[in-house]
Amino acid sequence: MKELVNILDGNTFLVSDRRGDIEPSLEFPTGLFSFDTRFLSTWLLTVDGERLHALSVDDATSFRTRYFLVPGEPTHYLDARVSVIRSRAVGGSFTEDLRVLNHSGEEMRFTVRVEIGADFADLFEIKNVRPKRGRTTTEVGQSELRFTYRREGFHRATIVSTSEPGAVDASGITFTLTIDAHDEWTTRLHVATVIYGAQGEDIRAILPLGGSRSPAAIEAEQNELVARAPKLGCDCEPLAGAYRRSLNDLTALRYESISLGVRLMAAGLPWFMTLFGRDSIFTSLQILPFLPDLIPPTVTVLAGLQGYRIDDFRDEEPGKILHELRYGETAGFEEQPHSPYYGAADSTPLFVVLLDEYERWTGDADLVRKLEAPTRAALTWIDSYGDLLGTGYVWYRTRNPQTGLENQCWKDSWDGISYADGRLPGFPRATCELQGYAYDAKLRGARLARQFWGDPAYADRLEQEAAALKLRFNRDFWLPEKGYYALALDADGTPVDALTSNIGHLLWSGIVEESRAGRIAEHLLGPRLFSGWGVRTLADDQGRYNPIGYHVGTIWPFDNSLIAWGLARYGFREEAGRICEALLTASRYFHGRLPEAFAGYERSLTDYPVQYPTACSPQAWSAGTPLLLLRVLLGLQPQGEHLIIDPFVPDGMGRVELLDIPGRWGRVDALGRSRPEHRRPGGH
Structure with a gap:
């Protein structure tokens, strides 16, 4: 290459x-x-x-x-x-x-x-x-x-x-x-x-924020942004290096919208230097404990560009949050539907998740009240246009078969969703993580309605809907003979039975029954999914498995960061730590910069993570990964006006100290320490 x-x-x-x-x-x-x-x-x-x-x-x-x-x-x-x-x-x-x-x-x-x-x-x-x-x-x-x-x-x-x-x-x-x-x-x-x-x-x-800028001006802006982030002190050099590189990359990926006059986070270089709904939301969730003031522009712009009509060409629907915004010639002349394009079924519930998580950290009630209407519209979309078949699940099928995306989940390549034997299901499809996001959005929307919008009846209804969704999901998606949740349901309601990393997102959303969480953790850290460098997108015994296939066997750092977060949520701290250790060790081979994806080869086979040939680097949600891993290691969780700190640092990683963590509590420090007798990740 x-x-x-x-x-x-x-x-x-x-x-x-x-x-x-x-x-x-x-x-x-x-x-x-x-x-x-x-x-x-x-x-x-x-x-x-x-x-x-x-x-x-x-x-x-x-x-x-x-x-x-x-x-x-x-x-x-x-x-x-x-x-x-x-x-x-x-x-x-x-x-x-x-x-x-x-x-x-x-x-x-x-x-x-x-x-x-x-x-x-x-x-x-x-x-x-x-x-x-x-x-x-x-x-x-x-x-x-x-x-x-x-x-x-x-x-x-x-x-x-x-x-x-x-x-x-x-x-x-x-x-x-x-x-x-x-x-x-x-x-x-x-x-x-x-x-x-x-x-x-x-x-x-x-442009409101200025056109050409000198290197000195760029450097000053980047240094100022990095200076606002918490200070990390640790014994683990891979973690320290990845943290520094991530902050620098995240500042570099901010771009100025032509028409909106604000700085937003671009998704990644070279193909995705623009606003993406899903990517921007996940990146915002990752960086929230570190740079919370970057979140309001993203949330506000996504709300301002929320769908308001039926537009088959753009996959637009009322209440839907955009997928991608482009400024080029093909978008301008409607040869591509990206002006903006709404072909994502996950960005809408994730928008609600982000707004609630942002308020939990910052206490910014004004933004929650300001965005009440678009948030209600997003929650309505879940049960209306999102539920194509009227079964109580979020489904997707493009309205634009010529240029629209077939797969409208995060694994959006053409073969990203398959049965265990490699066959591809028809449309519409209801992938499992979409249901988890919808469940989480309803619970979070209920909190916002009760505490900020003065609508307890709406809050009660959302909570009842969430409970019903969890019950229904655990009945229809669970594969008892396999011990994990189906990747999706096809149009006939038949489970799409491939074993994938998506089940880790279910832990993050909280839709998994407690009695089944242990089985999910075993699969995620088992040899079929876990390579030693991270959790593969698709298990190595599935029909379409390819260690260098885009969504069918590669390892995505952002995906793994959510999986680690989900494992920690259900109390599997040691398993979450193994994922943290694997990714941080891998980052050393990429000079601290985790790429969009890398190959799913066994760690014992390669001794180093193998590059994926066309991966974006830097990419925003990969740059955000070390930050979320740091949150997982230190067990950071907002609770009212306080920050809960419950560290679980893997053996041999040593001291991890994060100073001046911003939030509604002001700024606080967190310290975690592992037992020193074992080697640290990467041999440091």
Whole structure:
């Protein structure tokens, strides 16, 4: 697999190879992207016609990178007379300082060329190539190269300028250099990404929170956000490293909405740098004990974009919370339904769960009262449009068979839901975790109604509905011969009997009968599901199992964090600790940054976690995973005006100390300690 380098600042991100080059590629989607459009598709550096080779890459920060390069291919003998340093940063725009160093004892002449191209591809067009329907023009200036794309009202531009003279042509800039002995030459290349509005105005320039930002401004904002988070002191280096990396990634993934004027959490790079209902809610739940002030913008925007009509194209229904919001060309011209798209059956109950959990932590009753109407609408959706068959369960089936998602649960790939023998059920489908989320939402909605909305009758009804759902679910989904809950019910009410990680979400929601929780814990930590690195999405003896299949055998850190939370809820603290240990140890092999997913191979087989080839990294709910694991280890639970602290730290992990945990109680400290006689995770 080709190794890529990412830098990002929320709205803008750049993906290149390890030389810093960008080339159009289906296999490796490199480029400069902003708001779902690729503004640079070619950015290729040569010296005297030769490609460069990377000696080292400094990518310690999310928004700034340096590449140390020499011409030619690497050999066992290197005596380069010239080297090149590319120092780049993003912040709305993209800047690259290009430095050429002459290491010889005599004057040298060089021809430095930067090939430049802009295809203005929509992210969906990169995945599914098709001809552009608009028109691209190129304008060559004395020190500037401008690419412009127009398709009716969709208008984008890429403007490349240089601080030093060069020969600008339609496909790049050439610099003819004479550099004295042991001297150097430098230029600054600046790339502006322009998004034009309906009146021809540059949208980026009038964003409420500012368009282009300097590296210093980005760094200051990130440092300020990290400084607000609790301080971690621990003996476990993998935990310390993952915590630091997660906070940095979470700050980098915040982006500014074009139309809403607030900073939101993007789901992940490179494919999901936008608002996702499910991802944003789960990430918010993970980070709530650490950065609670990031939650209100997300909850408020999701409420503001809540469905209010029947729209088959967008899978929209009254009360439904969105799945995905896009800004690109295909969404603008309704070639994709993502403006926004509502094809998720779980985001709506999860919205209620998040609002209640947020109030439990912060005591922000004003937000709960402000969002009473959308929360009631979400609860109504569960029993109306969500219950397609009138059976008391949440089902899904897309209204848009052309471009809508087939699977509208978190395992949303085409084969993510299957029987044990590998067959795929028909539609509609009612997956088990959806029922758990609905159960939890009803109980939490009842609390909000009773305490904040002054409606005890509504609260009583929601509690009665929740109790009936739990009873019904434990009757219809339980597979007594297998000792676990079915993954789903098919349209005929027949259980879809695959053994999957979804049963861990049931523990988190609380819908599992106490007498059955032990069996669920045994399966989750048993050899069929637990690889040693985490819980697989699908057990290794099931028909569709594939250790590198997207939802059919890989290990998803976010999934495991919810499973650990659920195990702890039912008192299985040791089992939860095993999952924490596994993921934290795995994080060491990813330099502290847990990816979207990694392979489900046995730990004894690989000795290290194997990368999934197209995993997003960083990804928000993976970045949030170490934070939720830390909450599980310390047993943090809000109770009225107090924070309950009940630590259970696995043997050998040592001291775990979290200072200044924010909440309605002010700020408190938590300390946990394990027995020291065993080794800590990762051998530290």
